[in-house]
Amino acid sequence: MLETALGERIAVLSLTLPLTESNKLFARMVFEVRDMFSLSKEFGLDANLSTNIRHGFVMREIRGPLLAHHLVTNKDRAAGSYQANIHWLDRMESLPQYATEEIADALTKFSEEVDAQIEYLNRNIIRIRSDQAKEGVFDFTIDDVSIQILQRRCERTAEFDDFYDEVIAALWTLTNRGLDTIREMLFSRTLTSLLGSLQALQDVLHRRSHYEEVSGLLSATNLVRPDLRSAIERVASWFAIPSNNEYQDYDLRISYEAGLATIKSYYSHLSIQSDFTADEPIVMAGWTLPSLVRLFSLLLDNSAFHSGLAGGSLRIGVAAKLSKNVLELQIRNNLGESVNLSNVRAKSATINAEFGRERASQLIPVEGGSGYPKIWKILAHDLGGNHALQVSVSDEREFVVDIMLEAKGLVL
Incomplete structure (x- = not known):
């Protein structure tokens, strides 16, 4: 000029x-x-x-x-x-x-x-x-x-x-x-x-x-x-x-349904049967909504991607419970007949051993894999609470993720 x-x-x-x-x-x-x-x-x-x-x-x-x-x-x-x-x-x-x-x-x-x-x-x-x-x-x-x-x-x-x-x-x-x-x-x-x-x-x-x-x-x-x-x-x-970062308080089920919607659109070759249960409505603080939607998206994406199902029904069950200021979540999904349960149990043992340790922190910027380093980041930093996560395989050929999260500041 x-x-x-x-x-x-x-x-x-x-x-x-x-x-x-x-x-x-x-x-x-x-x-x-x-x-x-x-x-x-x-x-x-x-x-x-x-x-x-x-x-x-x-x-x-x-x-x-x-x-x-x-x-x-x-x-x-x-x-x-x-x-x-x-x-x-x-x-x-x-x-x-x-x-x-x-x-x-x-x-x-x-x-x-x-x-x-x-x-x-x-x-x-x-x-x-x-x-x-x-x-x-x-x-x-x-x-x-x-x-x-x-x-x-x-x-x-x-x-x-x-x-x-x-x-x-x-x-x-x-x-x-x-x-x-x-x-x-x-x-x-x-x-x-x-x-x-x-x-x-x-x-x-x-x-x-x-x-x-x-x-x-x-x-x-x-x-x-x-x-x-x-x-x-x-x-x-x-x-x-965004000009407005404030969200209204909401029922936990809403964040689950939002996460599920993103998965259904992508895994359209699967018939996804979903069930969310809670003993009573769990009202979450509004600021947690984006983080919980991403958390459920990652967990449900793992359910679909690693289920070993090329078609047919993917059954996802989520149970939520609030007990003594601890929010407990359990996410279950069925595994295809072609899935080697011994291999899944071995991978589960690795996840349980490494989750929340320095290894998870190092893998946050890396894409691909199971997404558990990202899940750890959301639980530990975005939601900012004490937490625990455990994965396992049930006798009914179901993959199970158990999460416990300190509810203080998250649940109203």
Whole structure:
């Protein structure tokens, strides 16, 4: 703007502060607050992004409408390739083999491209920028000029709280820039790429549209377009700081039903039978609602993902009880006949041994796996209470999670 107004080239020089002990101490304090704000395993932004967004939530939200229309399949862990799309291929048995193979390959490629876009978001974009995540949109680089500006703002105060508030305000400014960038990228890159992949699939189908058997699949690819856009809009809405963070007090059942709804939409191939029981209504403090919804989402996602059921009924039972200022939760789900109970018991023993220890803290920023480090974070830090968790396998081929949580401050 200056160059335009003055009509001449302007050089900008970054002036550094003298390296006095006072300036070095001030800079070190700023960097320590920044690192806690962004990287703290318990409270930092990266841990919250991992627990509340990257750990399956983006994948389920974007894949949800595609799964509902049977347009994507999951990757077979053992084979390392995507499962055949039986839903549509069974409807095309009368097609020539070459046409069926072409469509099968196109469906597999579409699943690969959808997952590649989601993986790119989780591993590259929704990250704190670092040498390991060079494209991370949350850039908390604080240069010499920023330090000088902060120091000028703080030079008239001797109170630590005022210094802290100034630094936090600057960090929120940087955070909001990252949030804006992600929302823009979700539409300009992610949605555009997904619609491009969908168009490539449709191009293959159009070449075979003279076959009546292809019409259903072609119709599904058209119907999913607005649903896919809506899914991206919902994900984009996560990356905004709400103006109102207050929630009304609520019945515990509501947080369970909200968590269950997110699972039902993704695991549409399963018939989920749900039962929530409590001796009496348990009224929770409003501020706990987001944390408990995420807790139930993670627990129920584990129930579905590790049940070993490729179809049929997933039975989930949740029992809640308030006893002597302790909130007790038990979550049970049936296991498929193919599940090796000895292996599950061995994994359960590992979870029970490591839950709540340093190992859980180290795994919070890491996606994949069972999600128990994220569950530990929610129980220990987001809900902030003393707690215990134990997992086991019953004689009825049910996986059981028992949680006890100090109710003080949580339950009204």
